[in-house]
Amino acid sequence: MxxxxxxxxxxxxxxxxxxxxxxxxxxxxxxxxxxxxxxxxxxxxxxxxxxxxxxxxxxxxxxxxxxxxxxxxxxxxxxxxxxxxxxxxxxxxxxxxxxxxxxxxxxxxxxxxxxxxEDGPEQPDAAVSGAERDVLVRAAMTQLSPDQYRVVELAFIEGFSHQDVAKRLAIPLGTVKSRLRLALSHLRGRLEDLR
Amino acid sequence: MSVAHRPTDETLAAFATGQLDEGLALVVATHLERDAASRERVRDFQSAQGALLDAAVPVAMVGGAGDVLARDPDAAPVGKADHVPEIGLPRVLQPYALGPWRPIGIKIAMRRVDVPGAEARVFMLRAGPGVALPHHKHSGLEWTTILSGAYEHQYGRFAAGDFDEADAEHEHTPRVDAIEGCTCIAAVTGNILFQGWLGRLLQPLVRL
Structure with a gap:
């Protein structure tokens, strides 16, 4: 039910x-x-x-x-x-x-x-509409690995510095940085086509 | 004129999540007001935050929709900043009180920005053409957005709209543009450690 x-x-x-x-x-x-x-x-x-x-x-x-x-x-x-x-x-x-x-x-x-x-998108030709962006970001986030998702969550929601994310997850700082870089390039890659 | 120096993703994410010290955030906001590309990156982070909200595990509320509306049946829309904005200032400075321009040396003036509760001290700095700012290093962070004119140091040339993100490892002697001069807004945590005679003169003043 x-x-x-x-x-x-x-x-x-x-x-x-x-x-x-x-x-x-x-x-x-x-x-x-x-x-x-x-x-x-x-x-x-x-x-x-x-x-x-x-x-x-x-x-x-x-x-x-x-x-x-x-x-x-x-x-x-x-x-x-x-x-x-x-x-x-x-x-x-x-x-x-x-x-x-x-x-x-x-x-x-x-x-x-x-x-x-208060500013609207100031490059009406280049900017992705907010609604399109949201659809793409949501789709891209479902494709992140659980490890990537966790660093994205800590860094982008909870606002931890990379150093603090490394401490909380007990992983090296370099790993945090490379996971975030991969996750970001994945998210941005999806947006680039529309920009 | 195009922006050449932008905040790192780490800084923009911290801004987007609201975790930055308010003084540092204000200098980032001054850059964002002038740079559409960085604003787009912040919106990417906000979009990711929206996605995480949609995917969040719900926790039962104590109060319901009815309680909330009953508490505030015809709430008025939230008001705007309460004083008349000064012409020519970045709009993001409107909510804050600013001190008067004070000369702190030959062709250099400083203006305090009062950011209640911030750890960083925030000030505007105006320097005449060709002025060499005293050689200095930091015990904390020094983030700067250029409002007009330009300066140059060993990490590059910083012109209107650019964001200069210096940390404790940086040690620099900015030289102001020979024709345009430079006006910027900076947030500083920890201490700025000046060297040289002008530095010793400035030291007590930047403590604000």
Missing amino acids: RPAGMVARRGRLVPLFDHNALIVAIARSADREAFAKLFDHFAPRVKGLLMKAGTPAELAEEVAQETLLTVWRKASLFDPSKASAGTWIATIARNLRIDIARRETRSRLSQVYEILD
Whole structure:
């Protein structure tokens, strides 16, 4: 038995509804049902990702709630041609994690990210649309070896320096660097064709 | 004019994940504001982060969608920076308070950028044509983005938009472009260790 609203694809359960469309529905008509679906999908994943990176459960819960509340507030700013729902929500979660973790020091870093994100792609001929990029990056990531995937996760999600990744995985620094280089050239190779 | 020196992948990934010290991140952001190619690389990392979010193992939430909306039923959109931006400054500096330009030598002036909570000290530096900045080395990092003009040292010529990523192993004597001069923004961790008479003059000033 599979849960309602899910469909099996390549052995994994994936949602039937389109996340981008849910955000658009929120922007158009403050659709609470769409928000509930989006919340139930993304909030536990934001929380899970943060906890995996060592964030305490309570803080991860707070960031996840704030992230989805921000999605509700800023739904009208979502541009599906620039990024998929997952990528957009991941950047919101990153900004809120910074805001909350650096609350006492009045960090302005999330404003800096927002100023940079205001720019559209400035080379309309050359740039890959965000949506195309997301499709390609996701496809390329499924082809990484488990070893490569793990270094990508530590370096690109948890933001560890190469030195710290080497320490955590108890592998030589040179191995970390070569795995990341291979993973990056694989990801970029997929994007080059479109640039 | 095209950018010749860019941050490493390691630096851009650390920026994209939000793990960089805010002072260092601000200098990276100043480069990104000017360089579309580096922005594209940051977006690649953000896209990978989105992919990892989609693949994340969910952990049950305590609060639900209804609770969140009930807490904040008609939340207003988040406001913009609260003061009028200064013309000619990088836009990413808008959220920060800047000190006045202060002369710190002949044809050299410095301006503090106040980044609360940052470990790195951030400042803008403006030097007249042909000025040789004092020979120095670092105990930490010195990251610089060139805003206008150029300087040159043994690692190359750095012009508007370029990013200069120096660490504790670098020791250099930047020479400012003979015609255009140079204005840059730098973030420094640890100490800058100057040599020479001008260096000794500068030493107390860069402690900020």
